[in-house]
Amino acid sequence: MSRSPAGPASRAIMDPEIEAAAKVVMSRRGLRLTRHRRTILTTISLADHPLSTAEVADGCGVPLSTAYRNLTQLVDGGVVARVVGGDRTAYHELTEALTNDHRHHLVCLVCGMVGDFVPSRRLEVSIRAEARRLLNTLGFDASMHIFDVQGRCNSCR
Numbered sequence: 001m002s003r004s005p006a007g008p009a010s011r012a013i014m015d016p017e018i019e020a021a022a023k024v025v026m027s028r029r030g031l032r033l034t035r036h037r038r039t040i041l042t043t044i045s046l047a048d049h050p051l052s053t054a055e056v057a058d059g060c061g062v063p064l065s066t067a068y069r070n071l072t073q074l075v076d077g078g079v080v081a082r083v084v085g086g087d088r089t090a091y092h093e094l095t096e097a098l099t100n101d102h103r104h105h106l107v108c109l110v111c112g113m114v115g116d117f118v119p120s121r122r123l124e125v126s127i128r129a130e131a132r133r134l135l136n137t138l139g140f141d142a143s144m145h146i147f148d149v150q151g152r153c154n155s156c157r
């Protein structure tokens with residue numbers, strides 16, 4: 001039996017519902033959830049904030065180039081979303097197609113960190129209502145929104 005050289009994430013467990021959803025979403029775009037992609041998706045799914053490419057490579061125990069290449073495929077496959085940090089670095093999280101929850105981002109303009117938060121129902125209702133009212137006058141039919149807040153994080157204040 002050969003030893004697996006993969007990092008800690010290869011033994012971590014991804015929520016089976018997320019994995020099943022990822023396979024469906026990716027197969028619609030003609031992509032498969034290969035071993036590396038699965039490991040990367042597991043690492044992202046278990047993180048409590050969006051991860052940079054370097055953090056993904058570290059967490060998965062794969063070279064940066066492997067992480068980069070597979071992240072691009074996961075983004076193309078519709079299961080990973082890129083968020084641009086305050087330092088212009090790309091951070092990665094699961095798409096809403098997989099998680100069934102809706103988040104907004106906090107972007108620190110000093111250290112570049114990206115965090116996320118679940119908006120209150122009240123905030124969400126007012127954003128949607130106000131956007132619909134405005135966009136109607138432009139004849140635009142909105143299907144989703146991205147709402148990122150920029151500023152200074154707790155440790156940079």
Ligand SMILES: [Zn+2]
Pocket residue numbers: 108109110111112113152153154155156
């Ligand atoms: Zn910061």
Ligand SMILES: [Zn+2]
Pocket residue numbers: 102103104119124127145147
């Ligand atoms: Zn929202």
